Amino acid sequence: xxxxxxxxxxxxxxxxxxxxxxxxxxxxxxxxxxxxxxxxxxxxxxxxxxxxxxxxxxxxxxxxxxxxxxxxxxxxxxxxxxxxxxxxxxxxxxxxxxxxxxxxxxxxxxxxxxxxxxxxxxxxxxxxxxxxxxxxxxxxxxxxxxxxxxxxxxxxxxxxxxxxxxxxxxxxxxxxxxxxxxxxxxxxxxxxxxxxxxxxxxxxxxxxxxxxxxxxxxxxxxxxxxxxxxxxxxxxxxxxxxxxxxxxxxxxxxxxxxxx
Ligand code: MF3
Ligand code: CO
Numbered sequence: 001x002x003x004x005x006x007x008x009x010x011x012x013x014x015x016x017x018x019x020x021x022x023x024x025x026x027x028x029x030x031x032x033x034x035x036x037x038x039x040x041x042x043x044x045x046x047x048x049x050x051x052x053x054x055x056x057x058x059x060x061x062x063x064x065x066x067x068x069x070x071x072x073x074x075x076x077x078x079x080x081x082x083x084x085x086x087x088x089x090x091x092x093x094x095x096x097x098x099x100x101x102x103x104x105x106x107x108x109x110x111x112x113x114x115x116x117x118x119x120x121x122x123x124x125x126x127x128x129x130x131x132x133x134x135x136x137x138x139x140x141x142x143x144x145x146x147x148x149x150x151x152x153x154x155x156x157x158x159x160x161x162x163x164x165x166x167x168x169x170x171x172x173x174x175x176x177x178x179x180x181x182x183x184x185x186x187x188x189x190x191x192x193x194x195x196x197x198x199x200x201x202x203x204x205x206x207x208x209x210x211x212x213x214x215x216x217x218x219x220x221x222x223x224x225x226x227x228x229x230x231x232x233x234x235x236x237x238x239x240x241x242x243x244x245x246x247x248x249x250x251x252x253x254x255x256x257x258x259x260x
Contacts, residue, residue, distance in 0.1 A: 001183075001184060002184060003176055003183070003184050003185055003198065003204055004176070004178050004179075004183055004184075005201065005202075005203030005204060006178055006203045006204075006205055006244070007203065008203075008246075010109070010178075011203070011205065011244045011246070011251070011253070013107060013108070013109045014109045014110070014111065014177075014178070014205060014242065014244065014253050015251075015253045015257075015260075016106060016107070016109075016257070017054070017104070017105065017106040017107065017109040017110060017111040017253075018111035018113065018242050018252075018253030018254035018255070019111075019253075019254075019255065019256060019257035020049075020052050020054055020104065020106055020111065020257075021102055021103070021104055021111035021112070021113050021242075021254050022111070022113060022254045022255050022256045022257075022259075023256050023257065024045055024048050024049060024052075024102060024104075025100060025102055025113055025114070025115060025254075026256065027044060027045075027048055028041055028044060028045055028074065028100050028102070028117075029100070029115065029117050031044055032092065032098060032100075032117045032118075032119055033092070033119065033120065034092055034093050034094045034119055034120050035091060035092070035093075036091070036092055037087075037088070037089055037090060037091050037092070038076035038078070038085070038086075038087040038088055038089075038090045038092070038098070039087045039088045039089060039090075041074065041076060041087060041100070042072045042073055042074050042076065042087035045073045045074045045102060046073045049073060049104055052106070053106065054104040054105060054106045055104060055105045055106075056073045056103075056104055056105075057103035057104055057105055057110055057112070057181040058070050058072060058073055058074065058075065058101075058102075058103055059071070059072065059073050061181075063226070067225040067226070068225065070084075070086075070226065071086060072086055072087045073102070073104075074087060074100055074101060074102045075087075075099070075100070075101035075102075075114075076090075076098055076099070076100060077098065077099040077101070077227070077228075077236070077238065078090065078092070078096055078097070078098050078099075079096055079097060079235055079236075080229050080230045080233045080234060080235060080236060081099070081227055081228065081229050081236065082099075082169055082172070082211050082213070082219060082228045082229060082230060082236040082238065083099065083101065083172055083211060083228050083238060084101075084226045084227055084228050085099070085226075085227045086224060086226050086227060092119045093119065093120075094119060094120035094121060095119065095120065095121065095122055095123065095126075096118075096119040096122075097116055097117065097118055097119065097122060097126050097129075097130065097235065097237060098116065098117050098119060099114060099115070099116040099117075099236075099237060099238040100114055100115060100116075100117060101113075101114035101238065101240065102114060103181050105181075108179055109178070109179060110177050110178065110179065110180065110181050110242075111177075111242050111253060111254050112177050112181055112207045112209075112240060112242050112254070113207075113240050113241055113242060113254035114209065114238060114239065114240040115134075115238075115239050115240075116130050116133060116134075116237040116238055116239060118130065125214065125235070126235055128164075129166065129212065129214050129235055129236075129237045130237050132160075132161060132164045132166050132212060132237075133161075133166075133210060133211075133212040133237035133238065133239050134239045135160065136157045136160050136161050136168075136189070136210040136212055136239070137157075137208060137209070137210055137239040137240070137241060139156045139157060139160045140153045140154070140156055140157040140189065140208045140210060141153075141208055141241060141243050141250050141252065142156065142250065143155075143156050143250075144200065144204075144206060144208065144243050144245050144249075144250040145200065145245060145249045145250055146200055146201055146202050146245060146246075146247060147199065147200065148199070148200050149197045149198070149199055149200070150185060150187065150196065150197050150198050150199075150200060151188075151191055151192075151195070151197045152200075153174075153187060153189075153206075153208060154187070154188040154189050154190045154191050154192070155190075155191045157189040157190070157210050158189060158190040158191060161189075161210065161212050166212050166213060166214055167212070167213045167215065167216055167217040168189045168190045168210060168211070168212060168213075168217060169189070169210075169211035169212070169213060169217055169219060169236070170188075170190055170192075170217055171219045171228070172211055172219075172228070173186045173187055173188040173189065173209075174186070174187030174188070174189065174206055174207045174208045174209045174210075174240070175187055175206070175207050176204070176205065176206055176207075177205050177206065177207045177242050178205055181207075185198065187206045187207065187208060187209075189209075189210040189211065200245045201245065202245055202246050202247050203244075203245065204244070204245040205242060205243065205244045205245070205253070206242070206243055206245070207240055207241070207242050207243075208240065208241055208243050209238060209239070209240035209241075210238065210239065211236060211237075211238045212236065212237050212238070213230050213232075213234050213235070213236045214234040214235045214236070215230060215232040215233075215234025215235075216230070216231065216232045216234065218230070218231035218232070219231060240254075241253070241254045241255075242254045
């Protein structure tokens with residue numbers, strides 16, 4: 001299939017989808033506090049998504065044969081959970097960090113975004129991890145411009161994260177995004193000389209989503225077949241934006257609609 005280029009009109013539609021996704025994530029961020037369950041956050045997202053006429057990209061998503069379809073509208077990954085944590089009865093407590101990941105389709109176009117949120121007061125180390133990861137996303141986005149190679153994104157993320165004493169998860173990557181949540185190419189957050197390294201062109205749209213561990217990069221999958229944790233139980237954070245490569249440089253599509 002290759003990388004599907006989007007016209008500027010199509011990118012404007014993706015901007016609207018991204019705007020809804022961003023606004024719903026802000027509602028979730030504000031709802032995060034000690035005592036709320038991850039399932040309650042999922043219910044808020046589901047209700048707000050329906051109210052706005054969007055459709056979840058996560059619910060019922062099949063990742064591999066033999067793994068049950070994903071049951072939530074969002075992923076909720078707490079502390080040493082990296083990604084794909086399933087919302088449920090878990091009660092958030094003061095000092096936790098929670099990654100919220102949300103992808104939805106509006107008028108045929110997908111927005112995919114996420115962030116990691118402190119629950120009440122968190123430790124200085126946890127705050128540092130959040131700052132490094134959010135900054136890593138910005139450093140990666142900065143490279144999403146015409147003429148650069150794809151791997152410029154991962155190289156910038158990896159260099160920055162490792163200079164801060166943290167590690168970049170290898171087992172999961174960002175991806176192209178458009179009518180489908182997962183399109184070509186894979187967008188790694190590290191340099192892998194085996195992977196494709198196309199020249200970036202206007203009209204490419206990527207989900208850039210560094211996953212950063214305070215300790216080592218290795219991951220482990222839990223028996224629910226979804227939740228991914230750090231092997232060494234260190235804290236992990238994640239931030240994601242959907243970003244279009246345009247003549248004028250990177251355009252972040254998953255910001256609130258009034259941000260442009
Ligand atoms: N943002 C994640 C991704 O890009 C979300 C996948 S969760 C799933 O792959 F439930 F859809 F699998
Ligand atoms: Co994604």
